[in-house]
Amino acid sequence: MKNDACGFGTKAIHAGNVKDLQYGALTTPIYQSSTFVFDSCEQGGRRFAGAENGYIYTRLGNPTTSVLESKVAALEGGEAALATASGMGAISSCLWTIASAGKHIIADGTLYGCTFALLNHGIQRYGVDVDFIDTSDLDAVKSHLRPNTVAVYLETPANPNLKITDIAEVSKLVHDYNSEIKVVCDNTFASPALQNPLFLGADVVVHSATKYLNGHGDVVAGFVVGKADFIGQVRMFGLKDMTGAVLDPLAAFLLLRGLKTLELRMARHCENASKIAAFLSEHPAVEKVNYPGLKTHKGHEIAARQMKDFGGMLSFEVRGGKEAGMKLVNALQLITVAVSLGDAESLIEHPASMTHATYSAEELAASGIAPGLIRLSAGLENTEDLIADLKKALDQL
């Protein structure tokens, strides 16, 4: 189907689909096969040499996963996408493809904890130099660019303090310096329903598809999206040889199912988060609320420019710091204490001891992650029930 001009919801349902010529199945079948049969030894050789199209082995490609990859490429506005077994699988496959010993990466200091660990404790062991800076500060980006810089890595909105970086400004600045440097943007918090970093000038988008893209808390998956040449390199080197983080075809099927409702789900996540942020801002027990939709948020204007809505994630601090924050979380009855995000269920967690436990106390402070910060993923429940749960717990403090 030709659907370049279709709306996001239509693309999420139809883009990339391949007509099932054998049985006419409406939904994409699950090709739960590790390997694919060749007619002959010669045909196998041609497939390996790239002289003939066709599947070889699921780590290199699979028909169910291919439909999913085409769909996600269409949703992000990229030439191609690569599905991986987790968000970390996507990020590591991507960065191992770009970086090598002697090269330099600029990364934002506020990142998902395991991404920070990969950049801070992992990749540096192999001779890659990493500078952690604040990418929302353009002067800081400019002053850290070097002749050997190969990537600028950022999240916006960032996990967990919802910091906003201007993707267009950073991409322009970096590419004016050297058009070969890859601006890599983790778009997990916004999802392509709200933000398309590639349209804003970034080179590569990575996702934890475990979150909004799947949306049902039953799959761990990731994506790398960008130019076809680059995605080919990530597939045939970063994923095939370095990480092996291949997505299972059953998980690809579940993701195809989840994606059909992404646009609808995001609208409800945004509505709930925005009403909760407004409620928390007014509550006397709350000291600070981080939500890009609030006019008081430092990145509000940039977010309003580069996002279609402000997302389903927020974080906040209650008066009384970490102890009071933990008391609040433990008093909730509907909102569930769990890491992860983007699910139908509202989830709440304490970053300093959970998702961001890979940061030292000094690193947390330098990255603006307060010891008492609480992160909330607004789910799809009715808003009044979520606010009633929060109010009851906050009133007890």
Ligand SMILES: Cc1ncc(COP(=O)(O)O)c(C=O)c1O
């Ligand atoms: C922003 C962000 N990026 C990447 C990841 C890693 O994804 P996964 O858990 O699917 O490996 C996470 C996980 O929470 C995340 O929040």
